[in-house]
Amino acid sequence: MNRLEEGSFALFFEGKKLMPISLDKNMVGFCAQCDSDLISFAYYKNDIRWLVSANCRNNHYVLIQYDLNWNWLIDQDLELSEIKTSFCSIPQEKLAAVFTSAEVRDMLAFESGKPFTRQNLYRARAKFDKFEKLFGIKLKL
Ligand SMILES: [Zn+2]
Structure with missing residues (x-):
């Protein structure tokens, strides 16, 4: 599955x-799932292809591939992933405000x-919403 990192737009x-x-x-183009307009939002190029990430207004994501002369090749599914916040990058005092020391460890x-x-x-997982409300940082494990 092709994966796009939200925020950085890095494409895997x-x-x-x-x-x-x-x-x-x-x-x-048009969305294969709902027929509404597909709007591009990021362009990539590798040695043999142009790759275009696009979505429709219903949040269907697709990766459209073209050869280097912009001849259409294939559409593929595209999955979005959030940037994962690393726990060690979060200040200890913030973690300590919500989690016990055993949970942080x-x-x-x-x-x-x-x-x-x-x-x-x-x-700890049960407290992620609380942490996000307090500090605006979305945690994921
Ligand atoms: Zn759609």
Whole structure:
């Protein structure tokens, strides 16, 4: 599955990370799912193709591929992913305001691939909404 990172517009395509060369908005066709206009929002190029990320007003995302002469090749699904906030990049005092020290320890352990207590992660996860309301930082595990 082709994946696009929200915010940075980095595209993960065939195992490679591509950065957009343009964020032009153009009408590039019609949505196969709902028939409304598809509007481009990021353009990429690799050695053999142009890749265009586009979506319709109903938030259907598609990756349109062209050869280097702009002959259409194929449309593929495109999945959006949020930029993951790394726990170690969040100041400890903020984490401590919402999570217990055991929860913080195990979230960091989980993130760095070390052993952790599952129960603490469950408890921490239940507080993510609260953390987001307080600090505007969306957490994900
Ligand atoms: Zn659509």
